[in-house]
Amino acid sequence: xxxxxxxxxxxxxxxxxxxxxxxxxxxxxxxxxxxxxxxxxxxxxxxxxxxxxxxxxxxxxxxxxxxxxxxxxxxxxxxxxxxxxxxxxxxxxxxxxxxxxxxxxxxxxxxxx
Amino acid sequence: xxxxxxxxxxxxxxxxxxxxxxxxxxxxxxxxxxxxxxxxxxxxxxxxxxxxxxxxxxxxxxxxxxxxxxxxxxxxxxxxxxxxxxxxxxxxxxxxxxxxxxxxxxxxxxxxxxxxx
Numbered sequence: 001x002x003x004x005x006x007x008x009x010x011x012x013x014x015x016x017x018x019x020x021x022x023x024x025x026x027x028x029x030x031x032x033x034x035x036x037x038x039x040x041x042x043x044x045x046x047x048x049x050x051x052x053x054x055x056x057x058x059x060x061x062x063x064x065x066x067x068x069x070x071x072x073x074x075x076x077x078x079x080x081x082x083x084x085x086x087x088x089x090x091x092x093x094x095x096x097x098x099x100x101x102x103x104x105x106x107x108x109x110x111x112x113x
Numbered sequence: 114x115x116x117x118x119x120x121x122x123x124x125x126x127x128x129x130x131x132x133x134x135x136x137x138x139x140x141x142x143x144x145x146x147x148x149x150x151x152x153x154x155x156x157x158x159x160x161x162x163x164x165x166x167x168x169x170x171x172x173x174x175x176x177x178x179x180x181x182x183x184x185x186x187x188x189x190x191x192x193x194x195x196x197x198x199x200x201x202x203x204x205x206x207x208x209x210x211x212x213x214x215x216x217x218x219x220x221x222x223x224x225x226x227x228x229x230x
Contacts (some may be wrong), residue, residue: 008154034218043119043206043221044157086157101147101219103156 003027006089006104015113019076021090023104026070030091030102033065035074038086038106047087048074079111115141117209119216119222126197133153134192134225136163136207142187143209147219148180151204160205163190197229 006023013019023033032051036044048063050056056063062075072091076083089104114121116139130140136146142163144165149157161182169182179201192200192208206224210217 006156032218036221041204041224041226043117043208045220046220049218100159100162101157105156105198108167 001026002105003102004089004091006100007107010108010110012089012110012112013079015079015081015111017079017111019079019083019109019111021074021076021087021089021109022092023072023105024070025072025102027091027102028067028070029093030070032092033063034090034101035061035063036088036090037083038088040070040085042076046087063072079109081111081113084110115209115217115220117207117220117222119175119207119225121225122223123226124228126227128198128229129196130198131193131195132227134194134207135203136190136192136209138209138211140206141209141211142213143190144187144192144212146184146207146209148182148190148192149206149208149221151224153204156191157206160197161192163192165190190211194227196200197227199229202229 004025034049035047038044053065053067060077064073086106088106090101118137139184146163148160151157160175163182163184165184171177184190208219208221
């Protein structure tokens, strides 16, 4: 079993839809949680990061962490074609801080006009 | 925001040759940088941690003699793939965090696509 599970998709939605992206994990030591966006042939771009449980909102993006269920989510409101990319969740135990990240496989998202 | 620059973005080399990839933090200092590898449609796998002024730390299964890492300054780390073979063809990505900002998250370079023929 992988430490971090993420549905690879692809996920196809119409413009304006609310997108829900999720990851589950097995290591209860994970404390730092991040979401990255990766366009084709580019490096990952940091979208959101949180420490421990709770919600965090930034513009159209909301990140949620439920440590009791070992489940994290990223919501994208009013999705745009420019949001089409691969979304990677990443996490790290307390001892690693934001350093030693374990990534999910990434979910490919396509937002069509 | 923090910018990590990686060069070259793409390189094609012949089997048996060596290739050097540079990773620079442009507007911050990084005592530690990280090198990842990504195969098509797969996730990023940490290869090694580059430490300024000391030896790199390699993840299990990564050959340190094949992937030479040098972290010569607070803004530059290099990865040299020695005696490259076709199976080394991959997308190599470096990352770094601002050493002066406590527990700040990682920022990534744009990656280097290596093709070994």
